[in-house]
Amino acid sequence: MTVAERRTEPAEPLHRRLGLTDDELDAIRDRLAGREPNELELAMFSVMWSEHCSYKSSRPLLRTLPTAGQGVVAGPGENAGVISIGDGLAVAFKIESHNHPSAVEPYQGAATGVGGILRDIFTMGARPIAVLDALRFGDPADARTRHLVDGVVGGVGGYGNCVGVPTVGGELVFDPSYGGNPLVNVMAIGLMEERLLTLAAAPGPGNLIVLFGSTTGRDGIGGASVLASATFTDDETSGRWLAGASPRPSVGRPPARSKRPSVQVGDPFAEKLLIEASLELIERGLVEGLQDLGAGGITCATSETADRAGTGILVDLDAIPRREPDMEPFEVMISESQERMCAAIRPDRSDAVREVCERWGLPVAVIGRVTDDGDIAVVSAGSEIARVPARALTSDAIVHDRVATAPQHRRAAPAPGVPLDPSDRLPERGMDPGAVLLRLLGSPNLASRRAVFERYDSTVGSDTVVGPGRGAAVLRIKGTTKALVATTDGNQAVGSLDPYLGAASSVAEATRNVAITGARPLGVTNCLNYGDPTRPEAFWQLREGVRGLGDACRALGLPVTGGNVSLYNESQAGAIAPTPEIGVVGLLDDVTRLVGPAFVAVDDVVLLVGEATPGLSGSAYAALAGTAVEDGPPALDLAREAALQGWIRDAIGRGLVASAQDVSGGGLAVALAEGAMWGEIGARLRVATTTSPAVELFGESPSRLVVTARPRFAPALALLARQHGLPVEELGIVGGDRLVIELVGAGATGASEERGSRIADALDVPVRDLRHAWDHGLGRALGWEADA
């Protein structure tokens, strides 16, 4: 025990030790008609009123998001969004964070992140068919980052591979702001028969509450309140917990000094059984409602399902199967032991439910019954030990009106272009653009992710048409001509300059990545990763992010069907860059018409559609160049974005497009290089330069696509673009084994040198060299392979 703890602990009242403020305690008394909560009740409130469970800071903001849309069957508030896709089928999808657990114990943190989001999917009645993981870490050269990457990637793979759900995509981003607080956001997608939609409700007083899956232990005590809803201090992530055993917790004495015991432990085998048993129970119509146990454990599952159905639940504490003896009532009620499910069933079906669970080898117990009093009551040894209105724990939980204040100098701040490695800085002038391109392709954020994703099973399920590493993932739907297209995107670089624009750009990029395959985006799920909401500047970033998310979704006509908010992403090193992670699922009606990003055939015409705006801030080039770039982030015109996405889907539908790639990280030159590398064919191109070569080649203005087409289709494609109000530029043709880009026009020559551009006038690189740089960049950055 530290000196500080010895001094403060005896004086600290219980509610504060549980993470509740004095105001919140007053509000709890208010919900209990003035009565003082007992210790168990206070523990239940502490998890349910945690930021993680209650969304007490973000709820007023989230209400502003558009949620209605074509085919939406279930939206925010349910475990996952569900959208109808025809043929009696529906897709369920959601993204969620597991940031803090992964910072403390990367393997288990990431593994249980996968487990938790999978449960959200099959709870709805959908079979999980894909996982995408969006990961963010600090400097890849840093030993701690490498430890975290290895653990997180191992955990995602270890869990997903075993349960048999393919990991088909995601992101891996390195930025110094994540050094003390990595982000692990996991998105899962499920496919279901729409008629099997199952909601997380406990209707029908008299019905039984059944708990099945793993037994309940002491793992994950206080995960929601202690771990997920507070800022890290150094001690808690340094691994110093190894030095001594954690003290046995009691109410108000959660293992706070070391947060390690708060991390849950995953068992993917149990999850696999849980998937099969749950889907069988749903298929056979044996459950009235189903809820997984995640943050807040039994307290959360019972109060949320009761509140949604307008009922109450009487919990028989002694009936809950335990994995260790002498557990305190509060431990049982808030344990976050993994791989557990809670169902409301009719009494006459209990034998059938038991048979299904036992056949899958899962412990099962009736742990309570649905009541009509609206309360969560807990009984043990014949006496009632807690009684709290269900809605007080959930829909009537406290909401905080946080203060938002914009930082004073946000525009004047230097670009977030601090290079990860100072030796990566570009020289001052005269650099060969080909060399810049190779540096970008080999940089940690743009290089091939293969070294990471080949540790995942990306093909189990035999639906993976396009797996990780080539833009959006594509999954065929067996028995139909259709496919689902999915991606995650988050733009923290723009977000740190302008959080509104960062969020809107993330939505634009994610939907664009789906649209360029020919698919129609169906809906948006989001994971909002921000700092401490009690800091006005951090709350302003969140507020701006939600505003950008809402505006972009409205402009593109897409519903937000669910998501997750992760706050307190701060460490001693400061807050993370505001990171709205956007997950999008789209529907492709005919998978045989899928268009990819790779160049296809010799003589195909290369077109650039959309318009560049000057600006390099927030770009990968800026990161490489250091702090020299101080212009603003590229502007985003949402109407133009909608037009672009409408055009590309139209063009693909008419069969005019051979390949399509969006211009994003690394700019036009990287988009062209990807087309060439992945198509294993070169191109000879001319780019008209009106600003500077660096902006033309490496600027990341949004709403632009590189599209190739057979020569005979190119005129029709260009005409169609103009009809959609989009500027078109013909860059050249596909062919050869080199990528050649000539810069022509006013900004191309010495004039640009005068204005400080660092690059010369032409780029000419063998495709083989592009591929080599791209293939090996990540392995080298992480020290997984030697420099060659």
Added chain:
Amino acid sequence: MPVRIGVVVVPGSNCDRDTIHALAAAGAEPVVLWHEQASLDGVAAVILPGGFAYGDYLRAGVIARFSPVMRAVGAFAVGGGLVLGICNGFQVLAEAGLVPGALLRNRGLRFLGRDVTIAAERLDTPFTHALAAAGRPLRMPIAHGEGCFYADDPTLDDLERDGGVLFSYVDADGTRPADDDRATNPNGSLRAIAGVIDQRGTVAGLMPHPERAADAILGSEDGAGIIRSLVDSAARAANGSPVALGAR
């Protein structure tokens, strides 16, 4: 009438549905064989699919070999029945001693999910006779942490001499890799062995997943030839025809 082919499902199987889909697409009638059943319901052949049988926390396949259905599969195999183990199924067959060798952790000690190319060393077996040509590279995924084929040198010599090697990792041109070529032989299997067949010529296992490469839309149909071979052989077995085309 379509031939009935059993797919063994133990808790933790996760390629059973894919295998069932591929079998149905190849014209067979897949029959689920639950791990607790002691009879094979009269199927004409059995596939042990991929997954993490019983969680595989100890060692891949080591628990599954003791399941009731595996006793039945063992008896079926000894009696000349057709059995194919894919990935985890291969590991279970090796643990049960129904095929030679063992599957160790990948040389790099990490799970690997990627496309590989393999070549059938024999076309005269119930599992390969429908393939177009010997030695032609077949592209399909691997996804395993314990796929490094191991046996002692005399056993390896015997396997190579007597036609016990059914599939080898090869490069895209069909060339056998050098010993340390992890691009071609990613798990470091000895003699680049990707799949083996027993002496009777009726029990085989391989680490790559043919059922995931049985449809053009997935990028490769090369695995379909293996599935088709088995379905065809099983149909013959059901009709009482000899199936061990080339016992060694």
